[in-house]
Amino acid sequence: MAVLLTNGKHYIAHSSTGAVIKVSDRKDAQDFRTAERAVRQKQKAPGKCAGFYCMDTGMEETEPGARKAAAAKRKKFSAKDRLAVYRKTEGHCYLCGEFVDFDSFEVEYHMPISKGGTNGLDNLYCSCATCNAIKRDIYPKEFMEKISQIFLYQMQKKYGDSLDWKVAYRLLEAMLDRKREG
Structure with a gap:
């Protein structure tokens, strides 16, 4: 079991010099071991990790195809959609209430895509990276x-x-x- 950062196509890794890089091959991806470590990496390099989310390979092994299907249904949101999501909660995480900078907020699916949720704005909320990583894809x-x-x-x-x-x-x-x- 490993915790990886992915955008559905690429993975986050570290070069030999320690720089954050994107790789295509999953076996080259950085294993963060815990979601908390992965979230810390996203916070350290928000630009390079933008659009990436935590993936627990243990879940993938217990539910074959669940992540792949979810990644296929996810969409990259336009700046207009992201702004609308952010404004819904006035820049506060809808789970913990903390203020989140626009550049670092994550789009959270209230009803997870893997559980039948949609990409509609009524299902999308502003979330901090920590809450998004903790909630993951549970109801x-x-x-x-x-x-x-x-x-x-x-x-x-x-x-x-x-x-x-x-x-x-x-x-x-x-x-x-x-x-x-x-």
């Missing part, structure tokens, strides 16, 4: 469940003995349960 509901689970677990580890946390935990759990049912 929005599954993403929110996972983020909630991580948050509750980490807070429980840190503040488990605190009375304030015990009250907050019960309120949050009840709220999440209602959301799951409705």
Whole structure:
């Protein structure tokens, strides 16, 4: 299993001098090992990595053809479309709310292409590189469940003995349960 940066046709690699380069052959691609490392590479070289996204080869092995089909359906968005997507959230990541510079925002599919989403503007949102890498191609509901689970677990580890946390935990759990049912 490897984590690569690709645009569906090329891959990101490093030359012998350490410069960021694009290669056509997947076996020459840089294995970043984690999505976080790949995102850091995109942040270090945004110009050379523009239009590239993380690809986990482990997923590709478990779902043959899923990435290839998704890449085939993805489209390169015009400057006008990118501006419209960016303005929808006034330059803020629609997942975490952080402000994202226009030059570094990523177009996020609310409903992933691989799950039947479209390239229509109603399915596209402004996202920061970190959230885009974390969400990848899961359903929005599954993403929110996972983020909630991580948050509750980490807070429980840190503040488990605190009375304030015990009250907050019960309120949050009840709220999440209602959301799951409705």
